[in-house]
Amino acid sequence: MKAAVGSTVYIRLRKRVSVKRGESIHLGRIAQLLVDTEYEEALHKLLLHQPKEKEGNIVLIDMMLIVEKIKRQFPMLQIEHFGEPHCLVEVNDDRKPPNLVLIVIVWLLLFVGSGLAIMNFHADVSMAEVHRRIYQLLTGKYVQHPLLLQIPYSIGIGVGMIIFFNHLFKKKFNEEPSPLEVEMFMYQENVNTYVVTEEYCKIHEAREKS
Incomplete structure (x- = not known):
């Protein structure tokens, strides 16, 4: 599907969301979207990341990855972003009953x-x-x-x-x-800031090695 010239998608990322282990991360799960109806369903289902089994329990999704994914599928779609430039995705294993x-x-x-x-x-x-x-x-x-x-x-x-x-x-x-x-x-905000900084450092190191 090609986007018409002048079509715009407005994106506001959530700060933190949780998914189950093995569940795919789609754009509609981590962001609020405002876009023409004809693109809404496709953008909501846009796959951003598939957490691996041995991957950690925190995944950082930033706007650069989202822009890359959207532009790959809808090259003519204009992107407007509001709020935080990243979203922390917490990958949870099945919860055990409390002891x-x-x-x-x-x-x-x-x-x-x-x-x-x-x-x-x-x-x-x-x-x-x-x-x-x-x-x-x-x-x-x-x-x-x-x-x-x-x-x-x-x-x-x-x-x-x-x-x-x-x-x-x-x-x-x-x-x-x-x-x-x-x-x-305040504690959760400080933890989020620390985790985001650490994840960006890991991404930067991975890019340098590659």
Whole structure:
């Protein structure tokens, strides 16, 4: 199929997509396309890369490869690109069911570790003595265990953590991202930048050897 003169395809690449091991990478899977209807299906099915069995689990698809593939099949088609000049394709093997024993062990480690961290913090700042002093100032009596303050304080720590992380199990209270989600997003962005740089270096080295 030949493209008419003046026909244009507009491409916006996705940042990161996942495919199963052995699945072909087509243009429609990694990009949003805006083009005349007569070319739309062919461009969506345009084969960009076929991951090999021994290939790593990350494949970098950049605009130069896409332009080359499109021009080979549609030499008269004009290409307009928006956004990122590359897309990271994560090649995943079949997922195994989660190991419940491992999940329980990790949960216990996190639970005990966070509990110890909170207790060590309170010991460092002498929180128990602070509660006794506050209770004495409010009531005029000195008691060893001011439960009237300690119980609401303990409940408040749990409620505060829920509000801070904006989650209760799978329920989210509002659309605002939690600090943990922001940190995970920044971490993923840094990982993507690192992987892209490494993949470009590998491509450059392969071209030099060839």
